Amino acid sequence: MTEQKTPNRRDFVKGAATGAIGGTLLGMGAYSYSPLAYSRMSKVARQQADFGACRSVKVTSISETSWFNNAHLVGDIHAAGGLLVDQYSINWAPFGNGKGVAQGSYKDGIDSIKKMIPGDLEEAWATQQKLALHPDNAGGYSCLIEVEDLDGTKHKYLLDAGWSYDWMDQSFKREAIDQMLASGEIEALILSHEHFDHFWGFPVVMKYNNKIPTYAHDGFYEEGMQYIKDSGYEGDLKVIDKELTPIRPGMMAIKFNVPIITRVYGEVSLAFNIKDKGLVLISGCNHQGILQMTSTAYQKLKYDNDRFYGVYGGLHISPFEDWDPKYDDLVISLGKWDFERVGCNHCTGHLTAKKFIEAGYPVVKGTARFRTSSPDYLGNGDTITF
Amino acid sequence: MQVDNQAVSYLESRKLVKRWSGPWPAVVNTLLIFGFFYATWWIFQDPRGIMRMYTPYVGYMVCRWLLILFIWLAYIFDFWPFKRTWLNSAHPLLKGVVLTAVSVAAMLLLIKGFFIEILGNFGIAYFNPDRLMAMGLTDFYSIEYAAEAVMMFAAIASWLSPSWVVACENAPWQKLTQPTRGITIVIVTFFLSMIVYLLTMHSHMAILFYPWQQYTAITPPYWEGFANTVSGNFHIAWIMCCTVVVWVYESIWQRYPFNLIQTDWLRRTSSFFGIILVALCMCFFLYYAQDLVWGEAIRGTRREMAPDWRWLHVGETAIFWLVGVLYLSFYGGNWPTKFSRPVNVLLRTLISLAIGAAVYIIYYKTAHLFLGTQKGFSHPQQFPMIPTIWLINIFLINMWFMDGWPGWKAVPKTAEELQETRNEVVASDVRWTPSLGKGLLAGAAAGAAVYFAVITVLPWIGETVTIVK
Ligand SMILES: [Fe+2]
Ligand SMILES: [Fe+2]
Numbered sequence: 001m002t003e004q005k006t007p008n009r010r011d012f013v014k015g016a017a018t019g020a021i022g023g024t025l026l027g028m029g030a031y032s033y034s035p036l037a038y039s040r041m042s043k044v045a046r047q048q049a050d051f052g053a054c055r056s057v058k059v060t061s062i063s064e065t066s067w068f069n070n071a072h073l074v075g076d077i078h079a080a081g082g083l084l085v086d087q088y089s090i091n092w093a094p095f096g097n098g099k100g101v102a103q104g105s106y107k108d109g110i111d112s113i114k115k116m117i118p119g120d121l122e123e124a125w126a127t128q129q130k131l132a133l134h135p136d137n138a139g140g141y142s143c144l145i146e147v148e149d150l151d152g153t154k155h156k157y158l159l160d161a162g163w164s165y166d167w168m169d170q171s172f173k174r175e176a177i178d179q180m181l182a183s184g185e186i187e188a189l190i191l192s193h194e195h196f197d198h199f200w201g202f203p204v205v206m207k208y209n210n211k212i213p214t215y216a217h218d219g220f221y222e223e224g225m226q227y228i229k230d231s232g233y234e235g236d237l238k239v240i241d242k243e244l245t246p247i248r249p250g251m252m253a254i255k256f257n258v259p260i261i262t263r264v265y266g267e268v269s270l271a272f273n274i275k276d277k278g279l280v281l282i283s284g285c286n287h288q289g290i291l292q293m294t295s296t297a298y299q300k301l302k303y304d305n306d307r308f309y310g311v312y313g314g315l316h317i318s319p320f321e322d323w324d325p326k327y328d329d330l331v332i333s334l335g336k337w338d339f340e341r342v343g344c345n346h347c348t349g350h351l352t353a354k355k356f357i358e359a360g361y362p363v364v365k366g367t368a369r370f371r372t373s374s375p376d377y378l379g380n381g382d383t384i385t386f
Numbered sequence: 387m388q389v390d391n392q393a394v395s396y397l398e399s400r401k402l403v404k405r406w407s408g409p410w411p412a413v414v415n416t417l418l419i420f421g422f423f424y425a426t427w428w429i430f431q432d433p434r435g436i437m438r439m440y441t442p443y444v445g446y447m448v449c450r451w452l453l454i455l456f457i458w459l460a461y462i463f464d465f466w467p468f469k470r471t472w473l474n475s476a477h478p479l480l481k482g483v484v485l486t487a488v489s490v491a492a493m494l495l496l497i498k499g500f501f502i503e504i505l506g507n508f509g510i511a512y513f514n515p516d517r518l519m520a521m522g523l524t525d526f527y528s529i530e531y532a533a534e535a536v537m538m539f540a541a542i543a544s545w546l547s548p549s550w551v552v553a554c555e556n557a558p559w560q561k562l563t564q565p566t567r568g569i570t571i572v573i574v575t576f577f578l579s580m581i582v583y584l585l586t587m588h589s590h591m592a593i594l595f596y597p598w599q600q601y602t603a604i605t606p607p608y609w610e611g612f613a614n615t616v617s618g619n620f621h622i623a624w625i626m627c628c629t630v631v632v633w634v635y636e637s638i639w640q641r642y643p644f645n646l647i648q649t650d651w652l653r654r655t656s657s658f659f660g661i662i663l664v665a666l667c668m669c670f671f672l673y674y675a676q677d678l679v680w681g682e683a684i685r686g687t688r689r690e691m692a693p694d695w696r697w698l699h700v701g702e703t704a705i706f707w708l709v710g711v712l713y714l715s716f717y718g719g720n721w722p723t724k725f726s727r728p729v730n731v732l733l734r735t736l737i738s739l740a741i742g743a744a745v746y747i748i749y750y751k752t753a754h755l756f757l758g759t760q761k762g763f764s765h766p767q768q769f770p771m772i773p774t775i776w777l778i779n780i781f782l783i784n785m786w787f788m789d790g791w792p793g794w795k796a797v798p799k800t801a802e803e804l805q806e807t808r809n810e811v812v813a814s815d816v817r818w819t820p821s822l823g824k825g826l827l828a829g830a831a832a833g834a835a836v837y838f839a840v841i842t843v844l845p846w847i848g849e850t851v852t853i854v855k
Binding site: 011013022028029042081083084085257288289321325326 | 434440441442524525530593594606615617618643663664666668670675678681682685686688689691693695729732735754759760761762764766819823824826828829834835836837838
């Protein structure tokens with residue numbers, strides 16, 4: 001009896017062990033990527049937070065040219081060890097120390113200029129010009145946002161502080177931002193993320209108003225937070241730690257948690273609900289991806305006509321004029337969202353802008369002044385009103 | 387000369403025995419390997435280290451091609467031109483240094499000599515960074531693009547080359563002596579890799595340039611609709627799964643179940659295509675699993691929401707499993723071995739999955755703290771395949787070139803043990819009986835139930851478990 005049973009049981013176990021792997025694999029292969037598998041996925045219900053509305057939004061591109069020579073910028077990154085290298089160590093101004101590529105540090109840099117910021121930026125930048133790599137390649141990204149309330153009153157915000165002290169000071173003066181800051185007309189500074197070209201010009205804002213309410217992503221690294229202090233900031237720093245932070249009726253900050261090149265973490269972008277028109281999205285670099293942003297807005301926000309109306313800013317697609325097939329995925333898919341006006345610049349990439357135009361998207365062209373290199377971009381000194 | 391032409395390959399001819407009893411060999415080797423891993427990572431790859439090849443594509447290309455060269459040297463050339471007497475008598479450290487150095491030299495020759503100089507100058511421009519630079523691309527991206535193309539070739543070869551040994555049993559050239567056999571199989575698999583490359587990656591490379599190179603490549607690529615992306619990452623997904631399954635099949639599965647097929651040609655073809663089928667099952671599951679955890683991918687987005695990244699991550703996840711598989715097989719003595727083969731295989735599969743999952747979680751929780759990589763799953767420069775393959779390369783140096791030194795040493799197998807090795811290639815330990823059939827059915831039902839349980843739990847895991855803050 002047992003002699004019979006034991007081999008039977010052993011065979012059964014052998015079969016069962018084999019079958020278990022086979023059955024699992026069969027499920028994995030036959031079901032996983034099938035339409036049936038997707039039909040059972042629950043569609044997430046839209047949450048559509050009501051954040052009010054505004055009448056219009058006008059954006060002035062103070063500077064979208066973050067750097068002037070792509071080969072120098074990419075060359076420095078390359079020499080420093082690639083796109084993951086900590087931005088504070090590359091040896092770019094204002095954190096240069098004269099020791100050459102990848103040998104810089106926040107501490108060395110700030111020690112060389114601490115006494116001069118924000119009071120004497122010319123001196124600080126001149127000091128750094130001797131210590132840093134390609135200091136004249138630095139530009140910056142910054143724009144002025146004017147929100148018109150439904151009752152007609154206007155409110156000004158500054159998105160980002162740019163990079164080069166010299167270039168940003170010039171650009172601020174060109175657009176009278178210096179006066180608006182000094183008079184307190186600009187109600188807040190929003191730092192989209194910690195990148196050199198959006199944030200390192202912070203002392204230039206401080207020069208004119210070191211108490212301006214400032215918003216920053218909670219993913220800023222220690223050096224970034226220290227830089228805010230070391231630049232003489234004495235205002236109310238609002239660290240954005242929630243996904244949605246209302247700024248005023250019709251204006252919402254959306255926080256994205258994404259790791260970004262040169263060791264930066266997270267970006268904050270802005271959404272506006274324009275009465276009777278729809279949603280407008282404004283970003284610094286849009287490192288989260290423009291369609292990630294539209295999807296989040298679609299899921300989380302309520303806006304007029306349930307329609308995407310416009311977009312402005314760096315869309316971080318091919319900032320170094322590099323390319324990847326996934327960017328084509330974006331170019332192909334953007335049409336689905338049916339924006340009425342696309343104002344792109346900065347890290348969008350000229351090639352991307354060109355492909356947008358070829359795809360027939362409503363790209364609002366610029367005037368290519370003040371060192372902006374192509375009219376496909378909304379360039380320095382250009383404005384767009386949504 | 388005839389010492390190099392034995393019927394049994396060097397790796398099959400030796401048995402690795404522990405030098406000390408208990409867990410000490412595994413502990414010591416693990417510590418040494420991690421030390422060596424970290425030191426070499428710092429020297430060659432780390433973006434904060436000395437050579438900083440993790441740009442990432444240059445480092446990616448190097449670690450993949452090293453893997454191929456190791457496979458060629460150990461598996462395909464059976465260590466030719468090194469003599470069996472030398473392999474048997476030289477100190478493991480010396481062997482490790484010499485064999486690694488030979489592989490590195492061959493790799494440099496191949497990358498620089500063949501891909502860049504020959505292919506890149508007389509065939510396809512994008513293999514040569516200098517040509518890209520001359521056409522106006524920045525030097526950084528010129529090198530990255532060329533490295534990406536060269537790297538992709540290695541990814542394909544890392545599946546096909548070992549497949550020819552493991553699945554096809556070197557047929558029809560198994561009787562040739564070395565180096566004829568090695569050269570033949572390298573040429574054949576290289577040729578097949580070239581075809582697969584043209585069918586899977588050439589279009590990806592062609593749309594890197596403006597305008598799409600439509601006269602020389604199919605654009606948009608034919609997989610666009612199915613894969614929901616124009617990116618060649620779709621192919622990386624299944625090809626990496628194939629690479630992993632080859633080694634799963636060879637190591638922890640001990641070539642089960644296809645080794646039960648007694649007819650040579652049928653066994654070889656079923657293994658070859660069986661590996662692909664298993665890989666496809668894995669590939670589709672891993673993609674679907676991500677959709678369940680993170681929500682359905684949205685085309686045109688970036689990072690973890692984008693289909694192209696999800697496909698890439700399929701391959702990355704598979705490689706994490708391979709780390710578990712090889713660790714169990716090399717340093718865990720392929721435990722367990724005491725049950726029948728099917729039961730051993732099932733248990734090892736589960737154990738290696740657990741190790742792979744643990745490495746995955748630890749990697750994403752901590753890698754940015756010590757590897758110089760970025761935090762998060764999907765940073766565009768986050769390529770976990772680089773450190774994992776780097777680690778696997780070190781496993782291979784240790785086990786193939788150094789006989790597991792210092793924890794293990796090689797002794798020749800006895801005639802009986804050699805017979806056992808042969809029994810693994812063509813086995814008869816599992817035979818058809820009605821009980822086996824019942825077991826199969828019951829097991830398959832249980833397996834399917836497990837699958838559906840897993841996909842039911844995954845969305846919940848996505849909502850409650852956070853690996854990367
Ligand atoms: Fe930027
Ligand atoms: Fe940025």
